[in-house]
Amino acid sequence: MARQLFTPPITNPRFDPNQSIRESYKITASSMHFQQIPHEDQNDNEKNSCDENSTTSEKLENDKSPILTKQEIDDALSEVSNLPPELSKLIDIFIDDLKQPKYVRPLSVLQLSSLFQSFYIKFDKASFQHVSAVNNSGNNYSNGGSSSFLAAKETLSSGLSGIFGRSRSSSANSLMRPRRSSSLFSNESMSNSNNATQMLSPDEIKKQLRINELNNMKIEKYMELCERDVFKKILIVGTSVSSPNKMKTFKPHQLQTFKVGNLFRNSVEFTEYNRLLNEKILCLSKLSIMNKINLIEFLSLNNGIDPEPKFKEIKEILYEFTYHSISPCEKIKALLKLHEIMTYSQEMSNDDYLSLLIYYIITIVPRDIFLNAEFIRLFRYKKKLVETESFALTNLEAALVFVEGLTKSDFSNELQDKLTENEGKFLESSISSRVSLPSKATITHKSNGNSNSNIGDIMTPTIQRPDVTRSSSYDGFRTVFDSSLKNIIGKIRSYTPPHPNTVNGNNLHNNNSNNNLNIPRSSSQLSIELGNRDTMEMSRDGSRSTSSSSRSSASLEHGNREFTGDLTVTASINGADRKEFQKSWKKYKGYKFEDLTICELRDLFEIYQKMMQ
């Protein structure tokens, strides 16, 4: 790759400075040929299927790199239609690993996302290494009979190429990934780095940049293919785990069509939120069809904008987005297309963008659109989810937030009278007041700094767990008491003998406070999760009406049972008893320890004793 860098490998005793100088200053017109050869080699291997290359992201890329012609980019990228075997293998390993029955409890979607993001980072690095390796081996080939000097240079060049290749062109990324931006080409290093760079002529630097650019594009393409292949593979192999401890519970017929909802099955909040939002959108759509509400008027789309001409086109894209695409990158492409169509219209001012988007969502009613949006947020490679992609996704999310927040009071009194009981129920309150989603802040994966250290620890990602306060205060005592109590409850509810290895996992998590990311590796982990959920519910108690709280907690409870599927009840407790029993231990849910009377404490103790039996 770094063919033009004829720089002295100082540490190499066989280095011949004269030759180096000769090489450095000779006309390097042929250099590009060296680079082309490996591409062509690859070409033969990989041209078995074709894939469209003109994607929005790549178009953007073109704008950013004036030193490359469109032709060159097309040439380079048309070769890449499938992943090379060694990269493909990484995906296989990852999927196999996901399917290992190593988790006692099903993974939540946030945990899954975290695993995927680590994998993407690893894959990104591997692609980079692959591209460098291919270039280097190509060079060797073309210089078949070269001296040992070249071999020595080879070592150096791979080192340098490491640095070069890491100066990714998209600057947003370099901000996010400091390591990659510490390139030889950054400001300071250009002027005062070692003599290695000073020996390059501007021409050579330019060429090097072109090659880097092409390589970066290739890597980007690999990343896209990676996302596509990972999810295709999941579609093929399904997501169930071949052991009693299921990772996810899938029915065979679901394997035929990939539904993003499947990934969210273990995160009840998301599925519940999605269900409510589906209902709400459908309800609004019906109201609009029945002319009970005038959407165009309601959304103030009345200043000369007619959403109809593009309706069909938008509908197709939204269907593509929700039903016909699999990988996050396909979905985001659909979204970008939507974004493009909407922003390139002459009559639309930006103030109407959201209104129009909301209009389309309500009239088209794409099913599970919320889960699809979240799917991108969680499973698109974070490094790529920037700029327009991020903007388009944010717009969709904003539109959905607007819809979920719509209540009766947003409409005229006239309408409020006309609503049927059922419709009234859907428009009673905002969804976010009924279901609170796990905080997104906690799922920001640390892709920034420690990417190096992420290599190899793919199954032990930086999953964070709630911080259990340990102090001598009442609160601390209560926490300990609570968690020990819940520990037992957890054991009763879903006791699975912890796998000797999995128990170790308990301490693997980072110590970040207040979030729901805990890989349930053993039953004791349950206590944390239960406690966590409890905190969530208590906080809701504080802010909202008790009725809605208990409703959602009930639904969570229900969902929990429904989705985990591996809950077992100890034989000594029969169904009815269990119900009553649950009721009894639940009745102290919202209580604070300091508010408990002695009687209540005794009661609690009795519950505790019952549990112990």
Place this chain on the structure above:
Amino acid sequence: MNTSVTSIKLVLLGEAAVGKSSIVLRFVSNDFAENKEPTIGAAFLTQRVTINEHTVKFEIWDTAGQERFASLAPMYYRNAQAALVVYDVTKPQSFIKARHWVKELHEQASKDIIIALVGNKIDMLQEGGERKVAREEGEKLAEEKGLLFFETSAKTGENVNDVFLGIGEKVPLKKEEEQNNANNERESNSKRVDLNAANNGSSTNNACSC
């Protein structure tokens, strides 16, 4: 030749029809006129500016100005490094709204966000329009809240580039940022749990827990 590039997420806030999009279009199309279609919407645009041999790339996020969407704004200004709060010098109401945005940004946006207060449509004053927001008012607000302040005309282009240059100059350069990142990295590394150690520790626990 290849200067480092600092990316800045810049979000536009302000009442509907104060000229947010026009400002962006004016700013962006000055340099890229030949590449852009005339009908392009300004919802998301990028523009590079070189300031003192340092390239700043603005990623400009436009927001809907309608009041009903005001509550969605945090989704847009999340992680923004800069914000333009735009008002119309002929509409006092828009200035009141601008005050609200400034307040909200200070309370909810990133701590170091750079805010520029922009009074737009000064061309209308020459065309016989009446000024309803005195320059001093804007200046005062900017001074109180530590904002950059400009009066612009997207129509004539007056002062538009200065707004962005002003922001670009205030942005911490990449170099510092890198150092910060490096520091963060070190911090996060030190916070990272040593997996091996954890493993060893828990395996002993494990031995006696069952």
